Structure formats: structure tokens, C-alpha cells
Amino acid sequence: MLHICHLYPDLLNLYGDRGNVLAYAARCRWRGIPVTVHRVRRGEEVDFRGMDFLFLGGGSDREQNLMTEDLRKRAGALREAIEDGLTVLAICGGYQLLGHYYRTREGQVIPGLGLLDFYTEAGARRLIGNIAVEIELDGERVKVTGFENHAGRTYLGKAAPLGRVLAGSGNNGEDGREGARYKNVFCSYLHGPLLPKNPALTDYLIRTALKRRGLPELLEPLDDRLEATANQAMLRRLRVI
Amino acid sequence: MRWLRNLGAKILLFLAVVLARLTFRLSRLLAKGKGSSLPGMVALRICPGVLKVLAGQVRRGIVMVTGTNGKTTTNNMIARIAAGAGYKVAANLEGANLITGVTAALIKNATLSGRLNCDYACLEVDEASFPVVCAQVRPDIVVVTNFFRDQLDRYGELDNTIKYIRDALEKLPSGKLVLNADDPLVAQLQTAGAGKQVVFYGFGERPAHRGEGKGKGDEEQGVREARFCPFCGSPLAYAYYQYGQLGNYRCPRCAFARPEAGVEAVRIRTAGSSSCLILSPEGPVPLTLPVSGLYNLYNALAAFAAGLLIRVRAKEIGNALQNYTPATGRMERYHYLGKAILLNLVKNPAGFNESLRVFREAEGNLDVLIAINDNAADGRDISWLWDVDFEVLQHCHRQINCFVCSGTRAEEMGVRLKYAGVPLDKIIVEPDLEAAVDRILGAPGHQAYLLATYTALWPVERKLTRCCQKEHAYAAHMSSVS
Numbered sequence: 215m216l217h218i219c220h221l222y223p224d225l226l227n228l229y230g231d232r233g234n235v236l237a238y239a240a241r242c243r244w245r246g247i248p249v250t251v252h253r254v255r256r257g258e259e260v261d262f263r264g265m266d267f268l269f270l271g272g273g274s275d276r277e278q279n280l281m282t283e284d285l286r287k288r289a290g291a292l293r294e295a296i297e298d299g300l301t302v303l304a305i306c307g308g309y310q311l312l313g314h315y316y317r318t319r320e321g322q323v324i325p326g327l328g329l330l331d332f333y334t335e336a337g338a339r340r341l342i343g344n345i346a347v348e349i350e351l352d353g354e355r356v357k358v359t360g361f362e363n364h365a366g367r368t369y370l371g372k373a374a375p376l377g378r379v380l381a382g383s384g385n386n387g388e389d390g391r392e393g394a395r396y397k398n399v400f401c402s403y404l405h406g407p408l409l410p411k412n413p414a415l416t417d418y419l420i421r422t423a424l425k426r427r428g429l430p431e432l433l434e435p436l437d438d439r440l441e442a443t444a445n446q447a448m449l450r451r452l453r454v455i
Numbered sequence: 456m457r458w459l460r461n462l463g464a465k466i467l468l469f470l471a472v473v474l475a476r477l478t479f480r481l482s483r484l485l486a487k488g489k490g491s492s493l494p495g496m497v498a499l500r501i502c503p504g505v506l507k508v509l510a511g512q513v514r515r516g517i518v519m520v521t522g523t524n525g526k527t528t529t530n531n532m533i534a535r536i537a538a539g540a541g542y543k544v545a546a547n548l549e550g551a552n553l554i555t556g557v558t559a560a561l562i563k564n565a566t567l568s569g570r571l572n573c574d575y576a577c578l579e580v581d582e583a584s585f586p587v588v589c590a591q592v593r594p595d596i597v598v599v600t601n602f603f604r605d606q607l608d609r610y611g612e613l614d615n616t617i618k619y620i621r622d623a624l625e626k627l628p629s630g631k632l633v634l635n636a637d638d639p640l641v642a643q644l645q646t647a648g649a650g651k652q653v654v655f656y657g658f659g660e661r662p663a664h665r666g667e668g669k670g671k672g673d674e675e676q677g678v679r680e681a682r683f684c685p686f687c688g689s690p691l692a693y694a695y696y697q698y699g700q701l702g703n704y705r706c707p708r709c710a711f712a713r714p715e716a717g718v719e720a721v722r723i724r725t726a727g728s729s730s731c732l733i734l735s736p737e738g739p740v741p742l743t744l745p746v747s748g749l750y751n752l753y754n755a756l757a758a759f760a761a762g763l764l765i766r767v768r769a770k771e772i773g774n775a776l777q778n779y780t781p782a783t784g785r786m787e788r789y790h791y792l793g794k795a796i797l798l799n800l801v802k803n804p805a806g807f808n809e810s811l812r813v814f815r816e817a818e819g820n821l822d823v824l825i826a827i828n829d830n831a832a833d834g835r836d837i838s839w840l841w842d843v844d845f846e847v848l849q850h851c852h853r854q855i856n857c858f859v860c861s862g863t864r865a866e867e868m869g870v871r872l873k874y875a876g877v878p879l880d881k882i883i884v885e886p887d888l889e890a891a892v893d894r895i896l897g898a899p900g901h902q903a904y905l906l907a908t909y910t911a912l913w914p915v916e917r918k919l920t921r922c923c924q925k926e927h928a929y930a931a932h933m934s935s936v937s
Contacts, residue, residue, distance in 0.1 A: 224682055224690075228612075230841025233874070240874050272856045280688065281596040343835065361836045411867070412876050440873055443884065444866035 216242055216423055218251045218264040221283045221308075222273075225256070229363065231271035233407035235443055238267055241416050245434045247424075256284045261297035266423040272307030282311060282324070289327045296329060299426045301419050302399040303360050305408065309394065309401035310334045310366050313373075330396045331371035337386075340365045344384025345404060346454045347392040347437075351418045357455075358412040359448040360404030368403075370394055381452035398422045411445065413438045464504075471502035475562045485645065490549045491517040495558035505569075506554065509561040511594040512571040515542065517592060518761055521580045521620065522600030522641065524806045525754040526552060529600055530579035531781055532758035537575045539775035540767040546577035549643050553584050554591070582616050586623040596764050597624065598757050602640040603699055603805040604839060613640075621647045633751065633760045636716040637701040643685040645714065654764065657716035657758040659734070661695040661702075662723040664751065686711050697749060698812075699805040706916040718760040725749050732761055743777055747816075750809050755779075791896050791903075798905045798919065800912055801825075802833070804842040810906055811847055821855045822898035825872075826862040826890055826911035833908040837864050838852035845875035852877050856900050859883045861891035862911045888914045896922060 220235045235251060242249045254260045262268065273281065285292070295303065310316050313332040316324045326333075345362045348355055357380065367386035375385070376393025384392035384403065392404035400419065402408055411418040413436070421431045449455045459814040475494035482493050498505045510517060518537075520530040529548040534546040547560035552629040553679050557578050565571045580588045582602075599620070617640060617794040624632070629838055632648045636657035645653050684691055684706035696702035705712040720731040720742075729752050742759075744751055755776050762772040789796040801807045850854070858881055860868035865886040872882050885891040893917055895903050907915050 229836065230838035233838075233841030233871075236841070236874050240876075276614060276683075276688070278681075361838055362834060377609050397669050405836070407838060409839070409840050410870055437879060439877070440866065440869045440882065440884070444864075447866050447886075 215248045215250065216266040216420075216427075217264060218249055219260060219262070219268045220251060220253050221260075221270050221285070222255060222277075223253045225281045226271035226273040226308060228272050228274065228306070229244055229361075229405040230407050231269075231405060233276070234271070234305070234409040235269050237267070237407070237413075237416055238308035238419065241413065241436065242420060244436055247420075250383055256280065259263065260288075262288070262291050262300060263298055265300060266427065267419065268295075268300060268302045269333065270302065270304040270308030270311070271280055272305055272309075278307045278311075285311065285327065289329070292327070295331055296397060299398050299422075301426070303419060304399070304401045304410070306403055306405065308434035309403065312399070312401060313368065313369075313394075317365060330373045330394055330399065330401065332368055332373050332394055333370045333371070334366040336365050337367045341367075341383035341387055341403075344394070344448060344452060345384065346380040346449055346452050347377040347382075347384065347402075348380055349402065349412060349415065351408060354414075356412070356414045357445070357449055358404065358408070358415055359445055359452075360402075360406035360408050360411060362403045363405065364403050368394070371374040373401075376400055382455045393398045398426070411441060413441050464502075465569070467502040468508060469567060471498040471505045472562055472565055472567055472569050474498070474501060475559065476567075479559070479563070483874040492553065492555040492559060494562060495551075495555035495560075497614065498558055498562055498749055506558045506588075506591045508559065508569060509558075509565055509571045509575065513573055513576045514889065515574040515827065516595035517576045517578065518596045518598065518765070519578050519580050519585075519588070519592075520598045520600065520761075521582050521585045522598075522635075523582060523603040523803060525600040525750055525757070526550075526579045528751065528920075529598060529662060529754040529757045529761075530577050532754060532776060533598070533761045534575075534577040535779060536762040536767055536772050536775040537574040537577065537702050537765060538680060540765075540771055542574035542765075543572060544575050544577055545571065545573040547579055549824045550579065552579045552581040555587055555854070556590050557592070574612075582620060586619050589623045589627065594630055596631045596633060596761055597901070598761050599635065599641045599644060599756055600754070601635055601638045601699070601701065601801050601805070604842065612703065621651070622642070624648070624651075634714075635701070635755055635757065636714045637697055639685060639691060639704050639705070639711070639713070641702060641713070642714055652764075654718065654760045655714045655716045656718040656753075656760045657713070657720075658697055658723060659716065659719040659721040659751075660723065661697065662725060669769075680815060681897075684709060684711050691733075698809060701753075718756055718763070720752060720756055723749075723752065733769075733773075735759070735763060735769060735875050737763065738771045740769045744779060746779070748809055750806065750815055784803070787916070789922075791919075791922055792903060794896070794903060796895075796903045796905060796919065798907070798912075798916060800909065801906045802908055804839055804844075807840075807843040807906070808847075809846065810904075813904075815847060815851050817854075817902060817904070819854070819902060820900040822857055822859070822895050822900035822903040824859045824861060824895045824903065824905040824907075824915075825861070825868050826888055826891065826905070826915055827864040827905035828908050828911040829864050830910045832910050837867060840868065840871045843871075845871060845877075848872070849876045854883065855881065856898055857881050857883055857894075857900075859885055859891045861888050862884050862908065865891075891919050892918045892922070925930050 223304045317335040373394040375391035475498035479494040544563035631652045635653035687709040689708040691704040694703040723731045787798045
């Protein structure tokens, strides 16, 4: 049994990000791995260490503020779970929140949880459009696709990038990096949503969770031809292949 | 010198109108489009004040309809109500709702010298363009239908859109507002109505057949936009939901609650056609619409409220609505060799969910086409497809023969259905729209439901129109095939 924790599903539900939870759960169930999805709202109890996969999405400014306040109270427990190897996927606003801070256009600094070494500054215009990124999973290079839409420019400190931008803007539109990675924490600006469109990454996140539980990591292959055609179509459109 | 300037202005206006008309003819002739925005673009280039000049000549009043969903239908209904009461109406009926489309609509009704002959202008205005249009045209009545997440990549987040509309409304010195009481995001605009008359419309009850307790999980609630009080941020408490965030709500902390609706629907039925009883200061009026869907009843209520404000009698309004025929892609019906075909526009989760509900209520065997384009007018970001509750198909995919996915994002639509639990062998990916329509026409179902985003709609409609004509010729000796 794998426990999926969807944090603030009522607040952080922009751009179809709940598709990530749907895809993670579906790809477990299709292989006979039972899953439970815990939807955790503000103020509700959760034991992060007992979870196997934690998803943190993005929201509009107002909603993001509401949840930052709540998550700050849980930062200690979340840090422990991350050090213990909890698999985390944080997208867009959720991604920014895990770093040191977010500086708005007006110069206001909103502190983050500081769990990963990076910071974000608001840019003059939003970075919007289809994006392709090459990431490395178990030594294998995989091209993932998605849609980005963010005003924040993220600059990595010690945190490793999730991947290399093939087409699009990525973290800041300057250094060719996309997302961040630390232990089993994966951060990205890719909506789309990311996991259903990129099953290789989803399976990788399932394997890291199984490994932490000491369960067999070998995953039965699934029929992913639809995902592959969608991925190829976008890569061709972006002239990446 | 002044007469010279005046003459100059008149010549510019004349040129703007003439060239816009010419563009209109040409674009129709070349079949490049429906000629609904380009003429406006030409006219505004030549004479930037053309919209202001024309709008200033409307005799009785200007009605604007904005919001996310239902603008076209509501505006068409209002235009019909006004026309039915004997008024001369100028309207952008085809959904071209940017400043160019609004301008084009007025030019179509103007003489070459720039004289506009109309009593009412009924203008559907895109929510992001609303402030821009309001700067040129002062509306007498503003109808706000609802706010759902729509094409976010164009507009930024919903909060901003609402803020711009609020600012524009506050700047209006007078006028009347028609607001959806059931949508907290719309109802909050009542505070932008200082010095203005506000009329609310809404449902007085939850329709009987939509069982209680269904929207429990987040799977069902995925699209609810405003679960928080727009004034104090507390979670809103709902007695019941209609769909999306529409329903009977109350803020437990501050005084914000669903306002009492002056135009209210009760005894709501929506199977096949829709009907209700409308309560208003003019007494109860029964209403039957030839189209299905709760959202069409909402549109009718909005139009009803606007109709009362332009002083049309309640009974006359009811008659006008009864004969309402949908605009392109708003539940249009076709027939092909005895197969009933329904075409509907989809553009955001709330509308899409309602479309899915309509075909869940259908009986017999179905074929489904879903055409998703990601051109600018559709919204380049298609992530919103994951906010649509395709999971409801798990309960009814047995009666559906196939799902043909088409358009520029056909493949990703297929992926969405796969993760909603639709068996892979029922998912057909055919990016070419014409070929996709062919597959649907050839499929064995007795009925077909075709759902398309904005730019995918016209090619599908063109193809259907062609095939139906072909069917006419073939079926000339047969009776009662329309």
C-alpha cells in the first residue's frame, strides 16, 4: 500500500495539477499496487513520514498566501520526512515555496520554507508556453514536455536542476536549467500536467517510493503508446526532434 | 478651421465605414472567416474614434454581457427579446467579442455616412476586453454571467480579471447591473454598483434530479473556483451547489451571502428541453427552452432580467425565449442518415462538465468527438482538460462506442481519457478534423456528440453543414429528415 498525500487540494489546484495525483495513483493501481490518496487541507493532521508520495501544486496569489502560512507550521516535520527520503513533487508555486524566498516586483520578500537551496524573484513578464526538458532518470535521458506559466525567475544554489531546457524558458529563461532536485524531492515549473504526460518520470517517482519502503522496485510495463505519441507530437512541434 | 476639422473627422468616419464594409464583403467572399472581427480592426485603424461615435447614436440603450461562460447565448437571447418587442437591434451575435468584433457589429448597422439606426445595442464583451470597451462605450446595462477558469494563459489569473471588471464598473457613473446571485465571484460585484441599480438572478432551489451528496470527493469538486469569501477569505459554507462554485452560499465570518434574487427560477427541469417557473416583480411566468442544460437556464434568467430592465413585459420575454435558436456551436443539432448529431462549444472545465452531463443523460448508443485546438483563441494551455471531470465517464462509457479525439492536441485528449478510465480500445486519435468527423459519421451509434474548442468548431461545423446537404439530396424521397 502506497500513501499519496495531496496537500491543499482545495487551494492549490491551478492548471489541472491534480492530474499529477490522478496519474500517480492510476499507474500504481494498474499494476496492482494499492494506493490511498489523502487530501490534506489547512489545519488538518498529517504524518509526513508515513506518506510515500507528496504532491504540492500551485495556486493564485491569495491561495498561495493562505497555504504558506499553514505549511510554515509543518516545515520541521516536512524537513525530517524529506531527509528520510520521502518522494515529493512540487510544481510552480509549490516549487517556489520550498526555496529560501520569493521577491515580488515591489521588492517585498516572502520567505519560503528553505528546504532546498534556491530563491525566486518576480520578473517583468510571465514566461508562458510549451516547454521541453531533458532529464536523467537512472542514467537514462528522457525528454519530458509540458506547459509553463510563471512570473518568478528561480536561481539554484546547491540544489541540482531537474533537467536541461530543450525548448522554452525553464527556471529563469537564462541559464537553461529547469526545476530542482534534492534527495527524492522533484520541483518543476511544468504544468500540463507533468506526470500523466511523462510516464517515465511518474514510474521513476513510484520506484523511489517503493524503494524507500523496501518493496520490490520492478514495475510491470504498461501500454503507453498514447503518451508517447502526444510527447512526440509536441517535441516535433518544438523542433526538438 | 473648425469646420475643416469636422469635415476631416467625417471623411475619416466615412472611410472607416466604407473600408470596413468592403473588408466584410471580401472576407466573406474569400471564405476566410465569418467576417466578424476583421472589418472592426480595419475601421479602428482608420478612425480610432469610430466605436465611440457609433455607440453615441444608439437611441434607447446599450446592453453589455460579460463573464466567462454563456455570453454569446445570453446576448443572443437579449437581442431576440428586444427585437421581439419591436425594437431595432445591433448585436455581435457570432461571439466576436473583442473591441474589433464590437465595432464590426455596429458598423454592420450603420449607413455609409456613419449613421447608426438602432434602438438597442446588445454587445457581448470578452471579460479581458471589458475595461477597454467601456472606455469607448458607456453601457446602460451590464450583465455578468459567471466567472470560471478560462484560458488562463491569456488573462493571468481569475482574480485579476475580476479586479479589472470591478474597476471598470466602478468607473461607470451610472447604469444598471444584472448579476448572477448564485456565483459568489459575480455577486461580490454588487459593491461596485454604488449609485447603480443591481438586479440579481439565480435558482431558488436545487434541481430535483441532481442527487445530493454526489460532490463529496475532490474529483467532483475539481472546478470549484471560489470556495473562499471574496471579502474576508474564510471558506464559504454551501447549503447546496448547482455546478462549479454556483449555489447557495454564505460566509460564516462576515455578512457576505447569496443575495436574494429578484429574478428567480423554481420548479427546474432539465431533461431534453429545460423548463422552470420564473418569479419576478411581474409575477410568475412559466418558461420552456428548446435547449437542454442548466447553464442555458441561467443564460435565460440573465436575459429575462435584462429584458425587464428594458421594459419588455414578462410574458413577451417568455415568448421570445421559447423560440430561441442556438448560435453556432451552442447545442446545434444535425442529422445524418437518421443519426442525431449535437455540436457544442467547450472552452473551460465548468462548461465541459455540463456538456458531459448532457450526454450522460442521453439514452442509447453514442459516438463522441472531442476536438481540442490550442490556438490563441482557444487558449494555448490545455492543462485545464485535467480539471474536467472525465472520471464521470466511468459510469457511462459502456453506452459509448468510441471517443474520437481530434484537433491540434488530439493525442493529449486521448491521454486525458485514458487516465479517466476509458478503455484504450475506445480511444481513437485523429488530429485531422474533417477525417475525425468522417469517423463519427461512419460510427454505429444512433447519436453523436461533438464537442470542440473555439477554433476547432468552425471546421467541424462546415464539414457537418456539407454532409447534411448531401444527406438532403440523398434523402429527398424520404420524409422528415431535416
